[in-house]
Amino acid sequence: MDTLTVSQLGSEKGKGLDFRVIAAFFAIYVIWGSTFLAIRTAVLLVPPWLCAGIRFFTAGVSLYAFSRLRASRHQHGQNGRASR
Numbered sequence: 001m002d003t004l005t006v007s008q009l010g011s012e013k014g015k016g017l018d019f020r021v022i023a024a025f026f027a028i029y030v031i032w033g034s035t036f037l038a039i040r041t042a043v044l045l046v047p048p049w050l051c052a053g054i055r056f057f058t059a060g061v062s063l064y065a066f067s068r069l070r071a072s073r074h075q076h077g078q079n080g081r082a083s084r
Contacts, residue, residue: 042051 039051039055042054046054
Protein backbone atom coordinates (compact mmCIF):
# COMPACT_ATOMS: atom_id res chain seq x y z
CA MET A 1 0.00 0.00 0.00
CA ASP A 2 1.54 3.26 -1.10
CA THR A 3 1.17 6.31 1.08
CA LEU A 4 1.75 9.85 -0.03
CA THR A 5 3.25 12.58 2.05
CA VAL A 6 2.17 16.19 1.84
CA SER A 7 5.30 17.10 -0.12
CA GLN A 8 4.56 14.42 -2.72
CA LEU A 9 0.98 15.57 -3.34
CA GLY A 10 2.04 18.72 -5.18
CA SER A 11 4.78 17.01 -7.18
CA GLU A 12 2.50 15.33 -9.72
CA LYS A 13 3.26 16.77 -13.15
CA GLY A 14 0.49 18.31 -15.19
CA LYS A 15 -1.96 18.60 -12.31
CA GLY A 16 -3.07 22.08 -11.42
CA LEU A 17 -5.61 23.29 -8.96
CA ASP A 18 -9.06 21.96 -9.73
CA PHE A 19 -11.71 24.64 -10.24
CA ARG A 20 -14.18 22.70 -8.08
CA VAL A 21 -11.79 22.82 -5.12
CA ILE A 22 -11.36 26.57 -5.50
CA ALA A 23 -15.13 27.04 -5.84
CA ALA A 24 -15.76 24.91 -2.73
CA PHE A 25 -13.31 26.94 -0.64
CA PHE A 26 -14.83 30.17 -1.96
CA ALA A 27 -18.33 28.95 -1.05
CA ILE A 28 -17.19 28.07 2.48
CA TYR A 29 -15.56 31.48 2.80
CA VAL A 30 -18.67 33.35 1.64
CA ILE A 31 -21.21 31.25 3.59
CA TRP A 32 -19.30 31.35 6.89
CA GLY A 33 -18.45 35.02 6.45
CA SER A 34 -22.04 36.00 5.73
CA THR A 35 -23.29 33.90 8.64
CA PHE A 36 -20.86 35.60 11.02
CA LEU A 37 -21.89 39.02 9.75
CA ALA A 38 -25.60 38.20 10.04
CA ILE A 39 -25.24 36.90 13.61
CA ARG A 40 -23.15 39.91 14.62
CA THR A 41 -25.70 42.34 13.17
CA ALA A 42 -28.67 40.48 14.66
CA VAL A 43 -27.15 40.39 18.15
CA LEU A 44 -26.63 44.14 18.01
CA LEU A 45 -30.27 44.75 17.01
CA VAL A 46 -32.15 41.98 18.85
CA PRO A 47 -31.57 40.36 22.26
CA PRO A 48 -29.29 37.31 21.91
CA TRP A 49 -31.84 34.73 23.16
CA LEU A 50 -34.48 35.97 20.73
CA CYS A 51 -31.93 35.91 17.93
CA ALA A 52 -30.98 32.31 18.76
CA GLY A 53 -34.65 31.33 18.97
CA ILE A 54 -35.36 32.80 15.55
CA ARG A 55 -32.35 30.99 14.07
CA PHE A 56 -33.36 27.62 15.51
CA PHE A 57 -37.02 28.07 14.58
CA THR A 58 -36.05 28.91 11.00
CA ALA A 59 -33.70 25.92 10.83
CA GLY A 60 -36.41 23.63 12.23
CA VAL A 61 -39.04 24.80 9.77
CA SER A 62 -36.67 24.42 6.82
CA LEU A 63 -35.58 20.92 7.91
CA TYR A 64 -39.21 19.90 8.47
CA ALA A 65 -40.16 21.15 4.99
CA PHE A 66 -37.18 19.36 3.45
CA SER A 67 -38.03 16.08 5.19
CA ARG A 68 -41.69 16.33 4.15
CA LEU A 69 -40.75 16.96 0.53
CA ARG A 70 -38.21 14.15 0.57
CA ALA A 71 -40.60 11.72 2.26
CA SER A 72 -43.37 12.37 -0.25
CA ARG A 73 -41.08 11.29 -3.06
CA HIS A 74 -39.99 8.10 -1.31
CA GLN A 75 -43.29 6.88 0.14
CA HIS A 76 -45.69 4.72 -1.78
CA GLY A 77 -49.25 4.07 -0.68
CA GLN A 78 -51.50 5.81 1.83
CA ASN A 79 -49.54 5.12 5.02
CA GLY A 80 -45.83 5.83 4.93
CA ARG A 81 -45.04 3.55 7.85
CA ALA A 82 -46.84 0.55 6.32
CA SER A 83 -45.19 1.02 2.93
CA ARG A 84 -41.60 0.83 4.21
